[in-house]
Amino acid sequence: AQSVTQxxxxxxxxEGALVxxxxxxxxxxxxxxxxxxxxxxxxxxxxxxxxxxxxxxxGINGFEAEFKKSETSFHLTKPxxxxxxxAEYFCAVTRLGYSTLTFGKGTMxxxxx
Amino acid sequence: xxxxxxxSRYLVKxxxxxxxxxxxxxxxxxxxxWYRQDPGLGLRLIYFSYDVKMKEKGDIPExxxxxxxxxxxxxxxxxxxxxxxxxxxxxxxxxxxxxxxxIQYFGAGTRLSVL
Numbered sequence: 001a002q003s004v005t006q007x008x009x010x011x012x013x014x015e016g017a018l019v020x021x022x023x024x025x026x027x028x029x030x031x032x033x034x035x036x037x038x039x040x041x042x043x044x045x046x047x048x049x050x051x052x053x054x055x056x057x058x059g060i061n062g063f064e065a066e067f068k069k070s071e072t073s074f075h076l077t078k079p080x081x082x083x084x085x086x087a088e089y090f091c092a093v094t095r096l097g098y099s100t101l102t103f104g105k106g107t108m109x110x111x112x113x
Numbered sequence: 114x115x116x117x118x119x120x121s122r123y124l125v126k127x128x129x130x131x132x133x134x135x136x137x138x139x140x141x142x143x144x145x146x147w148y149r150q151d152p153g154l155g156l157r158l159i160y161f162s163y164d165v166k167m168k169e170k171g172d173i174p175e176x177x178x179x180x181x182x183x184x185x186x187x188x189x190x191x192x193x194x195x196x197x198x199x200x201x202x203x204x205x206x207x208x209x210x211x212x213x214x215x216i217q218y219f220g221a222g223t224r225l226s227v228l
Contacts, residue, residue: 009153032215034215034216036219041221041222042221042222043117043203043205043219043220043221043222044156044203044205044217044219045219046216046217046218049216090155090156094215096210097210098210098215099144099161099163099207099209099210099215100146100158100161100171101215101217103155103156103157104155105153105154105155106155
């Protein structure tokens with residue numbers, strides 16, 4: 001079975017500060033990992049994905065994530081937060097040949113001026 | 114761009130009513146999914162379909178059924194709505210595994226209130 005743990009249901013940062021959202025996964029086989037973002041009253045939108053190529057993955061809106069097998073982590077970062085980054089972020093895991101994703105419980109990012 | 118359209122953004126129904134949530138995708142995707150989203154619980158898979166008339170139960174199928182008569186359309190049915198089914202419902206679609214690596218595309222969601 002696969003699972004995802006997102007540490008912190010809420011993360012608060014100031015505008016211009018580093019954003020770090022944590023995701024740890026559990027998988028007995030090589031995982032595919034995803035970060036999705038959900039803006040208020042909208043569906044989920046893909047930010048970035050890791051599918052066994054480069055371990056440092058760049059996504060949209062200046063976000064990136066690094067796959068670390070030794071730490072079973074896939075943390076999401078952005079060097080400088082913007083007010084428009086305020087949203088809920090979900091980490092998800094799957095594996096080769098599988099259609100379904102297993103999602104974490106989400107982290108709400110709050111950005112203050 | 115891929116478009117996944119959910120027929121209603123907001124629905125208010127009464128306990129015991131039969132409720133239909135409709136979802137249409139325009140990218141000829143084989144897979145379609147229904148999720149339920151609740152605060153603090155993230156997204157939980159209710160059902161998914163990998164082909165017309167084919168379906169598999171997800172993590173929380175109790176109280177729900179689905180229908181997929183055409184490839185582009187996937188319906189979620191609450192046979193007898195209950196107050197504990199008040200939630201946000203999200204539909205998604207994706208190509209088969211191996212094509213673009215399982216990316217799921219989501220609709221905007223339907224917020225259902227059962228009174």
